[in-house]
Amino acid sequence: MALLTEAGPHPSAARRSGGALSPTARYVVNRVLAAISTLVFVVLFNFFLFRVMPGDPIGLYTRGRNMDPDQIRQLRAALDKPLLQQLLEYLRNPFSQGVDSVKYHAPVWEVIGPRVGPTLLLVGTATLVATIIGVWLGIRSGWNRGGRFDKVSTSTTLVLYSMPEFWFGMIILIVFAVGIGPFPGIFPIGGLSTPGVDTSTPAGWLDVAWHLVLPVTTLAVIYLAEYSLIMRASIIEETGQDYLQTARAKGLMDRMVRKRHAVPNAMLPTMTLVFLNLGFVVGGAITIEYVFSINGLGSLTVDALSGPDVPLLQALFLLFSAAVIFANLAADLLYGYFDPRVRT
C-alpha cells in the first residue's frame, strides 16, 4: 500500500490542472509535469553546484593538470560572463558546457557516446536475470510463508541485501577468475571481450557473453535479493484477500490460485520497483564496471573522479539523472495503466 500512495498523483498538483481533463489524462499530465520539474531541478542544481563553491572555479576545473594559458584564459572569460548569461548558454546545451572534457580533450558527449552501449548491455542483462529469479524466489517463499524454503531464501536474501556489490564482485573475481589454492580460475578477469576478437561475429558474441558471466552474476545476485523480498511481501499481502478464498472455494487447485489470481496482483509493486530501482542499478554499475574493468559509463565516472574532470562529471551526472527520471516516469505511467485505483 505504501507504494501505491507514493505513486499516486500529488493532491495539490491534481487541483492545479483543473477539472476539464478526464482523470486518466490528468494523471498522465501530472506525472509528465513532475518529471519535467525534476529534470529542470537537476539541470539547475548541476549548474549552480559548481559555481557556488568557494575558491577559484578554474582551479576546480583544471586541478592537478598542466593547462595551456590560452585555454585557461578562455575558461576564465566564459566564467566571467554574467551568471544569467552563463545559465542561458548552459541551458541551450547542457552537455557541451562550452568546455571540453579536460582529460580527453574532446567534447563531453563525444567521450560519453561510445560508453553507453556496454553499460546498457550489463545493466539490462543483470536487471532481466535479477527480475526473473527474484520474482520466482519471492513467489515461492511468500506463498509458503514460514516454510523451510522461505526461511532459507529470506535469510540468504537478507545477507545479500547487506553486501556492497563491488565487494561481492571482487570476491567472485578472486574465486572464479584468479582461483584459490588448487582450484584454477576459469573466467576472464575483466573487460568485455578478448582483445583482437571481432565482436560482430557469432564467435565474438559468445566471447562477450563469456566475459559478461561474472559481472552480470554479481549485479543480478545483489538485486534479486531486493526483488524477492518485495515480491514476497506483496504475495503475503495478497494471501489474506477474499478473492483468493473465493477462488479456492470454486475448487481451484492451490497452484492455479497462485498462478492465475495471486501472482498477477502481486506483480505490480515489484515491477514498479524494478523501474524505481534503476537509480540504484546505475550506482551499482559504477562500481561493478570499475572492478571488472568494463569500458562503460561507470568506469568513465570513476575515471572522471581522478583529477577531477569536472565538465565530464557534470555531464555524466546529468545523463544518469535524466535516465532515472525517465525510468521513473515510465514506472508511474505503467502503474497508472495497470492499476486504475491510482488514477483517481
Place this chain on the structure above:
Amino acid sequence: MPEVPQGPEIEGPAPTSARAIVWTRRRTAMSAFLRRFARSRSGMFGLFILVFFVLVALTAPFFFPRTVLDVTQATGQPFSPPSLEFPLGTDDSGVSVLALVCWGARISLLVGLAATVLSMFIGTTVGISAGHYRGFGGGALDRLTDWFLVIPYLPLAIVLATVLGRSLLNIIIVIGVTSWPGTARLIRAQTLSVEGRPYLERAKALGAGNVHQMTKHVLPNVMPLVLANTTLAVSISILSETTLSFLGLGDPDNVSWGSILEQGFASGAISQGAWWYLGAPGVCVVLVVLSFNLIGRAIEEILDPRGDAH
C-alpha cells in the same frame, strides 16, 4: 488540573504532575518494547553482533597501537596469508589486516552513525514541516523531497564529494545530505495522520503555535517510526561510506573498511589472490549492515500494529 488516569499499567505511587504522568507512560511503553524486543531472536542476534563490533572499535587502540598501521614500520611480508602472527594475513605493505580492520571499524561506525543522525535530522524536520504546513511552503518541501528521491543516489554523492573535497566531516555531510528524502516521505505521511487526530485540534483551540504543535505533539508521535527507520538508515550509511571510500572519496587520513578495500583493489590484491585482504573488511561490512537490518526489522515488527509486516 485533570484527573490522573489510573490504569493497571502504571505502577508505584500515583504520579502527580502532567510531566510525571507522561514520563511514567513512556517508561511503561519502553519496558514493554524492550521485553518484546528481547523475545525476537533475529533482533537479539543483530544486537549481539553490533555490540561486538562496537567493543572492537572502542578497544582497537589498546590491542594495536597506531604505529602498527604505519607502512614504514610494517613487520610482515606483503600479501602473506593468515598465520599465527597475522590471523588475517597482511596487506600489500606487510601491515596486519586484523589491525587494519579493527581500526577501520572506528571510522566506518562513526561515519555511519554521524551521517545517519544528520540524515534523520534533515528528514524529520522536512517531513514534519511538509506535513504540518499546508499550502505553498509544504508543497515546496514536498517537491524538494520528490526531486531528491528521484536523483540517483551514488552519482549525486560522487558529485557532492568531488566538489566538497576529501575529509571525514565532508563524507558525513555528503551521505547525510543525500539520504534524507526517504525518511522525510515516511515522516510526512505519519505527520498527516497524527495531525488528523482530535487532540491536535484541542491543542490548536487552546492556542498552541506551529512550533509547539510540531515539537510537543507531532514529534513524540513520530519518534518511534524515526527510531525504527534510523537503524535501517545506518546500514545504508555504512554501505555508502564503503562505496564512496572505495571510489577514493573518503577521508584520506583515516582507515575505514572502504579505504582498505580501495587500497587492496588498487594494489592488485585480486590478481594476487589475496582473499584475506579483501575478504576481511567486506565480511565486517556485511555483518554490521546485517546487524542493523535485523535490529531494524525487529523494531518494525514490534511497532507495526498489524503485526505481520514481514
